[in-house]
Amino acid sequence: MRREFKLPDVGEGLTEAEIVRWHVKAGDAVKVNQIVVEIETAKSIVELPIPWDGAVADLLAEVGQTVDVGAPIIAVDTSEPSEQVQAAAEDMVPNPPEEGAVEPGAHGSPAPKEERQAVLVGYGVKTGATKRRPRKRQAARIPATPVANPSRVEVDGQPAPAPTPPAAGASVLAKPPVRKLAKDLGVDLRDITGTGPQGSITREDIHAAAEAKEPVAAPERVEEERIPIKGVRKMTAQAMVASAFTAPHVTEFLQLDMTNTMETVRRLRAFPDFAEVKVSPLLLVAKAVLTAVKRHPMINSSWDEAAQEIVVKHHVNLGIAAATPRGLVVPNIKGAHALSLPDLAKQLAQLTETARAGRTQPAEMAGGTFTITNVGVFGVDAGTPILNPGEAAILAVGQIRDMPWVVDGELAVRKVATLALSFDHRIVDGELGSMFLRDVGAMLEDPLRVLAWS
Known part of the structure; x- marks a missing residue:
């Protein structure tokens, strides 16, 4: 019995998805819950399992094709008991007739390839195997005067004499x-x-010489490239436009001395608790943010337009913006406020690795309450980040670099970075935004404050 697997809605309100990669082909045996295809939704790459045992009859969608939710994407021949045939009838769709025959081996058809052949006007178009008329071969001749013709290897089984160009002044x-x-x-x-x-000299000699004289045409210069807007990039664009034109953004900047933070990172790397995870400055930035959120809960809230309420979250789902080849994704660490520093480090490492591999699932990007974007990894000092929709604030961390800094009245070279905090001015006023940013900066300048304020 042939059954067709239809594209499901793997996210909230998903309407379409792009086929990224097939793990099976026609004729392959499949088992229940075996991953058969990867799709890209508006949020991420998702792997889909097949719900039946059987053999793949046909792949109904090609790689790169955008398919609507509910459309069949793969057909599977299953060996089900007869009493289940009626229950599965809704999944059965008759195969559409193919237009004409195809080459042997393509789609399992044994018919030979047919091509259109021109016939007399008024008698229609004839189909059939196209045959080329054999080209006439010019009879070989032995020149009376030796001439240069490298293409002639032999004449009547004997090597042809090597001809020479006419001498200067000789008649042609x-x-x-x-x-x-x-x-x-x-x-x-x-x-x-x-x-x-x-x-x-023949006409062929003239044409050959003329072609040799013609300059080689330069390759056509491509002036532009068009990239379809779909998948993650399309969803990101829509979300950013909605955020920018819904929430009134304000951005504040703070330049700070990160020297003590960098020293703390170096010391943490030697601890056994961090032996199997990467410790980076982002870990201490995340911890400082979580501590500051505890001191200023309103920064971790959202605006409910329908209810005309501000919703203050007493949990922190910490989002980390990650750039991927398919666009920007913002997965979040659920319950980050309750994690120890080693556990937070492990979650950050796992989140980053999954995002770069394009395996972030929609559920991992839902429900964020505060976001950090690390633009410093791209060599950027600062920026004005746009809020992740539904959140009240986002913190951008610039690159950490050596700069002159005044320490105890003396000029010194220190590790300096710039923080940029964007916030929704409907919820966060200038005082709250400034105090939050000041506290994050103070903990990064002196990491011991994290212990004092936790």
């Missing part, structure tokens, strides 16, 4: 029509070695 053997053709094409007959009888 060429018929009047050939001479006129040479003049029209701007070819000098004295530069040509004839391949005709007795070394005479």
Whole structure:
């Protein structure tokens, strides 16, 4: 019995998805819950399992094709008991007839490939195997005068003598029509070695010389490239536009001395608790943010337009913006506020690895309450980040670099970075935003404050 698996809604309100990769092909045996295809939704790459045992009958969607939810994407031949046939009837769709025959081996059809052949006007179009008329071969001739013709290897089984170009001042053997053709094409007959009888120059010799003189055309320059807007990139664009034109953004900047943070990172790397995870400055930034959120809960809230309420979240789902080849994704660490520092480090490492591999699931990006974007990894000092929709604030961390800094009245070289905090001015006023940013900066300048304020 043939059953068709239809594209499901793997996210909230998903309407379409793109086929990214097939793990099976026609004829392959499949098992229940075996991953058969990867799709890209508006949020992420998702792997889909097949719900039946059987053999793949046909792949109904191609890689790169965008498919609507509910459309069949793969057909599977299953061996089900007869009493289940009626229950599965809704999944059965008759195969559409193919238009014409295809080549042997393509789609399992044994028919030979047919092509259109021109016939007399008024008698329609004839189909059939196309045959080429055999090309006539010119009878080989032995020139009386040796001429240069490297393409002739032998004549009547004997090596052809190597002809030579006409000597300077010698007459050139060429018929009047050939001479006129040479003049029209701007070819000098004295530069040509004839391949005709007795070394005479033929029309083919003229055309060959003219083609040799023509400059090689430069490759066409591509002035632009068009990239379809779909999948993650399309969803990101829609979300950013909605955020930018819904929430009034304000951005504040703070430049700070990160020298003590960098020293703390170095010392943490030597601890056994962090032996199997990567410790980076982002870990301490995340911890400082979580601590500051505890001190200023309103920064971790959202605006409910329908209810005309501000919803203050007493949990922190910490989002980390990650750039991927398919667009920007913002997965979040659920319950980050309750994690120890080693556990937070492990979650950050796992989140980053999954995002870069394009395996972030929609559920991992839902429900975020506060976001950090690390633009410093791209060599950028600062920026004005746009809020992740539904959140009240986002923190951008710039690159950490050596800069002159005044320490105890003396000029010194220190590790300096810039923080940029964007917030929804409907919820967060200038005082709250400034105090939050000040506290994050204070903990990064002196990591001991994290212990004091936790």
